[in-house]
Amino acid sequence: MDEKARLSVSSRLNHRGDRTNQNLYSKDSEEGFSHPGRSSQDYPMKIVWKKGFIRFVLVAGILWMLLILIALSFHVWSCQSSVSFFSGCPIPLSKDPDKIVIPKGRTPDNIVKDLSYVMEDELWNNGSQRSPLFGGHQNWSQREESFKLKSTMKVHCGFIRNSGAEMVPSDIKYVKRCRFVVTSGIFDGYDIPQQPSNISLRSKKLFCFLMVVDEISLTFIMQNVTVKEDGHGGKWVGIWRLVLLKYPPYDEPRRNGKIPKILLHRLFPQAQYSIWIDGKMELIVDPLLILERYLWRAKYTFAIAQHKHHHSIYEEADANKRRKRYARPLIDLHMKIYRYEGMESWKPGGKTISDVPEGAIIIREHTAMSNLFSCLWFNEVDLFTPRDQLSFGYVVFRLGGLFKFYMFPNCEYNSLFVLHPHTREHSSAVEWVKNITELDGKGSRMKESRGGLGLWTPYPGNLGSVVLPSVARKSKAG
Numbered sequence: 001m002d003e004k005a006r007l008s009v010s011s012r013l014n015h016r017g018d019r020t021n022q023n024l025y026s027k028d029s030e031e032g033f034s035h036p037g038r039s040s041q042d043y044p045m046k047i048v049w050k051k052g053f054i055r056f057v058l059v060a061g062i063l064w065m066l067l068i069l070i071a072l073s074f075h076v077w078s079c080q081s082s083v084s085f086f087s088g089c090p091i092p093l094s095k096d097p098d099k100i101v102i103p104k105g106r107t108p109d110n111i112v113k114d115l116s117y118v119m120e121d122e123l124w125n126n127g128s129q130r131s132p133l134f135g136g137h138q139n140w141s142q143r144e145e146s147f148k149l150k151s152t153m154k155v156h157c158g159f160i161r162n163s164g165a166e167m168v169p170s171d172i173k174y175v176k177r178c179r180f181v182v183t184s185g186i187f188d189g190y191d192i193p194q195q196p197s198n199i200s201l202r203s204k205k206l207f208c209f210l211m212v213v214d215e216i217s218l219t220f221i222m223q224n225v226t227v228k229e230d231g232h233g234g235k236w237v238g239i240w241r242l243v244l245l246k247y248p249p250y251d252e253p254r255r256n257g258k259i260p261k262i263l264l265h266r267l268f269p270q271a272q273y274s275i276w277i278d279g280k281m282e283l284i285v286d287p288l289l290i291l292e293r294y295l296w297r298a299k300y301t302f303a304i305a306q307h308k309h310h311h312s313i314y315e316e317a318d319a320n321k322r323r324k325r326y327a328r329p330l331i332d333l334h335m336k337i338y339r340y341e342g343m344e345s346w347k348p349g350g351k352t353i354s355d356v357p358e359g360a361i362i363i364r365e366h367t368a369m370s371n372l373f374s375c376l377w378f379n380e381v382d383l384f385t386p387r388d389q390l391s392f393g394y395v396v397f398r399l400g401g402l403f404k405f406y407m408f409p410n411c412e413y414n415s416l417f418v419l420h421p422h423t424r425e426h427s428s429a430v431e432w433v434k435n436i437t438e439l440d441g442k443g444s445r446m447k448e449s450r451g452g453l454g455l456w457t458p459y460p461g462n463l464g465s466v467v468l469p470s471v472a473r474k475s476k477a478g
Helices: 002-030 036-080 140-146 169-175 201-206 215-224 258-262 287-296 313-322 328-340 368-383 389-398 441-446
Strands: 114-117 152-155 180-186 207-213 235-237 240-246 273-277 281-283 302-306 357-365 406-408 417-419
Touching: 114 368, 140 368, 152 368, 169 207, 169 240, 180 258, 180 287, 201 207, 201 287, 207 215, 215 240, 258 368, 273 281, 273 287, 287 357, 287 406, 313 328, 313 389, 328 389, 357 368, 357 389, 368 389
Parallel strands: 114 152, 180 207, 180 273, 207 240, 302 406
Antiparallel strands: 235 240, 273 357, 281 417, 302 357
16 A cells, blocks of 8 residues: 555656656747757758848849949930939930031131240240240249230240150141041050040041040050051050150149140141040040030030039139148149139129039130130149149139130039049149148159249239138038
């Protein structure tokens, strides 16, 4: 009897132990402890979850790539259509280059009728200079006189005799045939030629596509893209004829690049119409459509785009200092001279839409007045900083509204080309100078020896009392 009782108690205890173990097993499972039985049940679910996640990532990646392709396709389409959806303003281009009627003759010169150029450097001729300067030695009184418009004028305009920037004979012969030109330039080897697109057969026959390069850039281009040579010594990259400019006259490549950009009428004197585009740009609109839209339709002889962010040269100067485009104290000195000479900060409702252009594209008919403006603009670039956007509005101001030009909306500018990055970013030591004392002593080696000399020539006025206008920064891009 006692033995049966003990067996019964033992049996009940064993059952309780089993239930306790089951409870513990259940509790442990809830708290995250793993057991062999549970792992075998969860394994298929983990595989399904992993496969689902991989599928999700792949589908998301494909959708993202499709979105990018759609956006790029839409952008290309909008650039070539008559309306730019991204920039938000109409691009009223004509539809067919073959139907464009080219004006006969030239636009008459009503103000300046006879324009000639200073060709000799007087200081070099009298032995004061070892070699002539490309821009000559224009003094302050000559500069002042050049802004007074007369029927017959003679001004400094680069290309002083024996000062450099010389073309080879085969190129001189070739460009004599060019009445319509699309021109670009690459200096110091930081771009390669970009082939224009959407060019009609008529424009290919009518226009010369001229890419001006220095010897460093020519070597770089020949090492990186296919250059073909014709039977007359001409070098070609696709549609572009490479035009070598030997003996660059300036220490600073940026300043050398202003020669074909601003003085295109001096470099190619036979050209009647020209379109300049910067070397990193790919033109995507037929050049005949550009001339019709920006010159012939409203009878202009000069067209350039508004700057995207800035209207005042003092805003642009501030951005140049922030982005280290040239020595800060020299930019300030440049602006103080302009302020002393009466250049106000731009205000809405003034005489101009803006005082600051996007200089990457310039459209011109080479009349006497248009050529004079280009000369005066270049003279400012030669005398002061090489930042041509700082000088454009000043020259317009000094001509007192007599120079008529079309400054078109920036959104149209952005639909004329595709912008490509530089192969490398140009930089020179002088661009990092923050204080004028850094240019003393050993720092004097950073000074340009053949350009910007107006910044080191005593100015005939008291600049010490000049206070530059305050600037409200409108964008991070500057």
